Amino acid sequence: MNLNMQMKPKALGRISTKGLTQEEIQDIKFMKAAITQARKAYVLGEVPIGCVIVYEGKIIGRGYNRRNTDKTTLAHAEITAIKRAGKVIGDWRLEGCKLYVTLEPCQMCAGAIVQARIPEVIMAAENPKAGCAGSVLDILNNPGFNHQVQVKRGVLKDECAKMLKEFFVELRARNKAEKELKSSQGLDEN
Ligand SMILES: [Zn+2]
Numbered sequence: 274m275n276l277n278m279q280m281k282p283k284a285l286g287r288i289s290t291k292g293l294t295q296e297e298i299q300d301i302k303f304m305k306a307a308i309t310q311a312r313k314a315y316v317l318g319e320v321p322i323g324c325v326i327v328y329e330g331k332i333i334g335r336g337y338n339r340r341n342t343d344k345t346t347l348a349h350a351e352i353t354a355i356k357r358a359g360k361v362i363g364d365w366r367l368e369g370c371k372l373y374v375t376l377e378p379c380q381m382c383a384g385a386i387v388q389a390r391i392p393e394v395i396m397a398a399e400n401p402k403a404g405c406a407g408s409v410l411d412i413l414n415n416p417g418f419n420h421q422v423q424v425k426r427g428v429l430k431d432e433c434a435k436m437l438k439e440f441f442v443e444l445r446a447r448n449k450a451e452k453e454l455k456s457s458q459g460l461d462e463n
Contacts, residue, residue, distance in 0.1 A: 280443055282315040282436055288429070300373075300395055303327050304429045307373045307397075310337040310350060311436060317342050318447075321440050324350035324374040326358040326367065326391075333370070334358030350374065351382035355389050366390045375433040377404030383412035387420050395425045397433035 285308060290298045303325055310323025314337040326334035336353025340346060351374055359365050367389045375397045378386060383405035386394060394413060396406060405412040406424050413422040 279316055280318050280440070280447070282312045282321060283439060285432055288432070299330075300425070300428045303332070303371070303373045304375070304395065304397060304433075306332060306335075307350075307375050308429065308432065308436070310335050311375045311433070314338040314350070315436070315440055318444070321436050322350045322374070322376045324354040324372065326354045327371045327373065328358070328362065328367075328369060333361040346381070349379065349382050351378055352385055355385055355391075359389070368392065371395060373428075375429075376400050376437070377406045377408055378413070379403050380405045380410065380412060383410075386422055387412060387415075387418055390420050391422060393423045393425070395428050397428055397430045398437065399426070399430070 285305065288301060288305070290301060293301070306325045307323040310325060311321040312323070314323065315321035317339065319338045319341055322338040324336045325332045334354040334357035336350040336355075336357065338350050339348040339353070342348070351372065354372070355367065358367055358370060362370075370391050371393045372386060372391050373395045374382075377396050377398065377400040378394070379400070380403075394406065399408055401408050403409060406426075407414070413424055415421070
């Protein structure tokens with residue numbers, strides 16, 4: 274295995290929109306845009322998570338996971354997209370916006386979504402170990418907060434889950450090859 278080789282996500286298969294409503298077709302279109310963001314993370318060797326924020330039918334914020342690249346846990350896809358969208362709207366309140374994300378948001382991002390007053394989140398894959406749209410906690414829809422978020426689940430979830438799975442398979446193979454290379458170099462030196 275060439276260790277300098279870039280990690281490469283597989284292309285999305287054809288997605289049929291036959292018999293779907295206009296809204297469902299729009300959701301697929303914007304989730305595909307979020308997947309395009311996730312693929313940027315994949316290429317960097319980052320867990321592939323992507324996000325876009327849509328206002329009046331247009332994307333106004335994009336983001337992808339850059340946690341290792343930027344050396345900060347704040348570099349999650351949703352946080353970056355929220356920052357960008359706020360600049361475009363000219364307000365920290367993102368009322369009237371829809372947020373599309375390839376994986377169920379964590380506690381930090383779900384908190385930011387509530388704080389930004391985003392009315393609707395459309396998500397793909399669920400995250401049973403860290404998701405805060407109902408998996409571990411339900412931050413997005415907690416009656417105790419002053420804002421609740423409408424959540425739509427499962428849009429292109431198979432595609433997003435598959436991409437995550439392939440990423441971890443590739444990452445494990447890469448880590449194993451690196452380890453083997455290091456130990457063989459260690460033997461050469463002796
Ligand atoms: Zn997050």
